[in-house]
Amino acid sequence: MEIKNYSDLGTLELDILREVGSIGTSNAANALSQLLNQEVRITLPEVRIMGYNDAIEWIGGPEAITAGVLVQLGGEINGILLSVQQLDFINLILSNMLDTQVESYEQLTSLECSALIEVGNIMISSFINPLSTLANISIRPTVPAFTVDMQGAILTVPMAAFGGQSDYIMTIGGNFICNHVEVPCHLLLSPDILSLNILLGKISNPYG
Amino acid sequence: MDNKLTVGIADMKLARDSGTLITYALGSCVGICLYDPILHLGSLTHIMLPLNMEAGRKNAYKYADTGVRQALSEMTALGCSRSRLVAKIAGGAKMFELTGGTIGNIGVRNIDSVRTILKKEGIRLLGEDVGGTTARTLLFDVASGKATIRSYGKPEQVI
Numbered sequence: 001m002e003i004k005n006y007s008d009l010g011t012l013e014l015d016i017l018r019e020v021g022s023i024g025t026s027n028a029a030n031a032l033s034q035l036l037n038q039e040v041r042i043t044l045p046e047v048r049i050m051g052y053n054d055a056i057e058w059i060g061g062p063e064a065i066t067a068g069v070l071v072q073l074g075g076e077i078n079g080i081l082l083s084v085q086q087l088d089f090i091n092l093i094l095s096n097m098l099d100t101q102v103e104s105y106e107q108l109t110s111l112e113c114s115a116l117i118e119v120g121n122i123m124i125s126s127f128i129n130p131l132s133t134l135a136n137i138s139i140r141p142t143v144p145a146f147t148v149d150m151q152g153a154i155l156t157v158p159m160a161a162f163g164g165q166s167d168y169i170m171t172i173g174g175n176f177i178c179n180h181v182e183v184p185c186h187l188l189l190s191p192d193i194l195s196l197n198i199l200l201g202k203i204s205n206p207y208g
Numbered sequence: 209m210d211n212k213l214t215v216g217i218a219d220m221k222l223a224r225d226s227g228t229l230i231t232y233a234l235g236s237c238v239g240i241c242l243y244d245p246i247l248h249l250g251s252l253t254h255i256m257l258p259l260n261m262e263a264g265r266k267n268a269y270k271y272a273d274t275g276v277r278q279a280l281s282e283m284t285a286l287g288c289s290r291s292r293l294v295a296k297i298a299g300g301a302k303m304f305e306l307t308g309g310t311i312g313n314i315g316v317r318n319i320d321s322v323r324t325i326l327k328k329e330g331i332r333l334l335g336e337d338v339g340g341t342t343a344r345t346l347l348f349d350v351a352s353g354k355a356t357i358r359s360y361g362k363p364e365q366v367i
Contacts, residue, residue: 052256053216062232063345065360070304072311080311106361145304149360152233153343156217156256157303160236160314163257167218167267 003197006049006168014047016203021045021172024127028187029176031126036096038179045174052159055169062152065105069120075140077195080158083120084151084186092178093119105148117146127187135202158190165193218270220253220279223350230347234299236315238322239346241296242279243353244288250350253279258321272321280329295331296355296367297322298346300338335367
């Protein structure tokens with residue numbers, strides 16, 4: 001079945017994507033758990049298809065400041081993987097890796113930013129790896145890019161990248177629970193429509 | 209009447225005499241204020257992409273070219289004269305310095321497209337705060353025609 005728009009996605013396709021999100025997020029949680037040397041659980045991964053403005057409300061309003069690590073996927077599929085790191089998550093990483101904490105984003109030093117990029121990169125790569133194996137496709141991520149800014153503007157990057165194709169943005173992913181506290185670290189995969197077809201085709205019919 | 213009207217992404221709002229039009233977190237997107245100083249009629253458009261090449265264009269305000277034209281026609285319908293109209297723009301930042309990607313710099317393309325379309329339509333561009341790497345929130349005061357820009361880690365700027 002050829003998907004032309006996100007609204008064409010049926011229950012079966014959404015289930016497949018949810019599974020993709022589940023495998024990716026749990027593998028990323030695994031990597032994070034090893035890195036932090038503590039238990040990391042995940043919330044039930046969701047597949048969301050949202051209008052632009054709804055997506056920004058969902059992530060917590062346009063003007064709130066967050067850190068974002070972004071990787072563009074190339075190879076057989078195109079897409080963007082974004083790790084949105086809010087202050088709670090940042091402090092969790094910093095206290096475990098560097099034994100420091102920050103009260104606001106302005107206090108982040110270049111060493112601390114570098115640690116956050118690396119953690120983002122490790123989680124993003126561990127999200128992609130099982131996906132690549134599952135669908136038997138090669139996925140090449142770019143070097144990660146990092147910014148601290150209004151999260152509304154960070155979220156418009158995947159929107160603008162695929163905006164010519166759709167009035168909606170699709171995100172696949174979940175949150176982490178570290179030491180029984182839910183830490184909002186949205187790990188979001190936004191594939192373009194063509195890649196979505198490739199991905200669904202390969203997973204639902206691996207021998208085709 | 210000092211009300212605030214929020215302009216979403218790919219959206220446009222109009223106000224007359226008083227009130228503030230506000231659009232949050234412009235990244236690579238560009239916010240375009242159009243103003244008739246005699247009528248005190250202003251519009252704020254939040255565009256996301258430079259050119260409308262979409263088949264069956266549903267939302268004109270998503271694109272610089274169709275967005276500006278649509279806003280202009282809404283304003284002239286309310287009695288604005290094109291010769292009086294002036295513009296102020298903000299946005300078009302590059303949020304991520306991505307090496308090896310194919311996304312490119314949508315911000316710069318948006319700015320170029322907005323400037324081109326304003327020139328084509330004969331609208332004077334009075335002020336701008338564009339480019340760079342930080343997101344902007346744009347507030348447009350319709351009573352005075354002043355545009356205020358809020359950014360993270362920077363002082364407020366008025367154009």
